[in-house]
Amino acid sequence: MTEPGTSLYYPDYLQLDRLLDCQHLVSAEKGAVAHDEMLFIITHQAYELWFKQILWELEAVCTLFRQEAVAEKHVGQAVSHLIRIVEIQRVLIQQIDVLETMTPLDFLDFRDYLIPASGFQSLQFRLVENKLGIRREQRVGFDEMPYETRFTEPDRAHLRASEQQPSLFDLVDDWLGRTPFLQFGDFDFWVAYRAAVDAMLAKDRLLIEQNPTFTSGKRSNQLRMLDDTEVQFDALFDVAKYEAFREEGAFRLSHQALQAALLINLYRDEPILHLPFRLLSLLMDMDENFTKWRYRHALMALRMIGRKIGTGGSSGHDYLRQTAEQHRVFNDLFSLSTFFIPRSALPDLPPKVRQAMGFQFSDSSS
Numbered sequence: 594m595t596e597p598g599t600s601l602y603y604p605d606y607l608q609l610d611r612l613l614d615c616q617h618l619v620s621a622e623k624g625a626v627a628h629d630e631m632l633f634i635i636t637h638q639a640y641e642l643w644f645k646q647i648l649w650e651l652e653a654v655c656t657l658f659r660q661e662a663v664a665e666k667h668v669g670q671a672v673s674h675l676i677r678i679v680e681i682q683r684v685l686i687q688q689i690d691v692l693e694t695m696t697p698l699d700f701l702d703f704r705d706y707l708i709p710a711s712g713f714q715s716l717q718f719r720l721v722e723n724k725l726g727i728r729r730e731q732r733v734g735f736d737e738m739p740y741e742t743r744f745t746e747p748d749r750a751h752l753r754a755s756e757q758q759p760s761l762f763d764l765v766d767d768w769l770g771r772t773p774f775l776q777f778g779d780f781d782f783w784v785a786y787r788a789a790v791d792a793m794l795a796k797d798r799l800l801i802e803q804n805p806t807f808t809s810g811k812r813s814n815q816l817r818m819l820d821d822t823e824v825q826f827d828a829l830f831d832v833a834k835y836e837a838f839r840e841e842g843a844f845r846l847s848h849q850a851l852q853a854a855l856l857i858n859l860y861r862d863e864p865i866l867h868l869p870f871r872l873l874s875l876l877m878d879m880d881e882n883f884t885k886w887r888y889r890h891a892l893m894a895l896r897m898i899g900r901k902i903g904t905g906g907s908s909g910h911d912y913l914r915q916t917a918e919q920h921r922v923f924n925d926l927f928s929l930s931t932f933f934i935p936r937s938a939l940p941d942l943p944p945k946v947r948q949a950m951g952f953q954f955s956d957s958s959s
């Protein structure tokens with residue numbers, strides 16, 4: 594039996610004396626306690642704790658993907674980390690409801706004391722963005738200064754160092770680029786897929802040309818849209834065209850990686866592709882949840898401060914709304930659906946290929 598006083602004690606383990614002594618109201622210092630400032634501080638602190646956990650999980654995923662060959666079980670582990678992040682994000686989005694119990698007038702009781710501090714200076718939030726793969730050049734600016742200008746020098750150094758590390762986007766791009774393609778003997782998947790796409794597009798063209806309900810204006814509009822789709826499909830099959838699109842910023846993944854991601858989506862029912870498909874879906878969930886949080890936060894800011902500028906000096910709601918549109922990482926995974934064709938039109942995989950993609954169990958004792 595452990596001696597009393599030497600066993601682990603709950604408040605000590607969690608260092609609650611330190612944690613619960615970190616809520617100092619600036620309004621109290623100024624002489625009139627603003628009741629809701631406590632909620633404001635605790636909400637931000639809860640966010641920062643969750644950001645810490647997200648960084649911890651993201652680093653675990655990056656470590657798994659830094660290996661030259663990512664084993665199947667490591668993809669499974671990465672999936673578990675991402676599931677956790679997505680669940681945390683749900684809490685982060687919902688938590689805004691709690692802060693919105695504070696009214697704009699309650700906020701005004703202490704808001705001016707906060708200037709020039711702002712969530713813009715959340716180091717952990719910026720580290721999450723950098724670890725995911727937000728690039729410096731895609732950031733929405735508001736004072737023509739680099740985003741790290743508003744941080745202290747040690748924090749700036751930390752941020753710059755984080756940009757030098759391969760991001761999760763880079764690591765996933767490399768991993769996808771290494772995925773073997775379906776070229777088994779004389780079966781070339783891309784030749785078969787192109788034939789299936791051409792047949793589908795030719796059918797679509799015929800349907801537009803022969804639809805008796807279309808006016809000539811509507812018909813030429815539809816044909817123009819079909820031409821655009823064909824141009825996009827050309828890029829899928831032609832590296833040079835793809836690279837030209839990529840240069841313009843229409844795609845970010847390498848050509849090989851985009852093809853691999855497409856293949857994983859199209860044949861996700863094959864056992865070997867289940868986990869990679871889960872992983873890609875979770876990357877999209879995570880990206881989407883950050884965007885949802887950004888929109889929710891932008892709306893909360895509008896509700897709290899209207900069209901006023903933020904305490905950090907941005908245009909407030911407008912700046913935040915723009916970041917929701919621009920600060921996204923895995924856009925290409927969303928755009929992939931452009932290249933999907935119905936299951937019924939997909940080329941059949943030869944039995945040899947199908948077998949290579951299945952999991953075989955053989956009982957060696959019998």
Ligand code: HEM
Nearest residue numbers: 637640711712713715718894897903904905906907909916
């Ligand atoms: C009364 C509640 C809040 C209001 C009115 C508000 C408003 C704003 C505004 C206007 C900005 C833009 C920068 C600026 O000019 O200051 C901003 C940025 C930010 N805020 Fe809040 N905020 C609130 C609560 C929160 C909470 C609870 C968090 C949680 C950590 C948070 C995290 C952030 C982050 C991370 C940014 C940077 C976003 C980016 O640059 O993409 N904010 N906030």
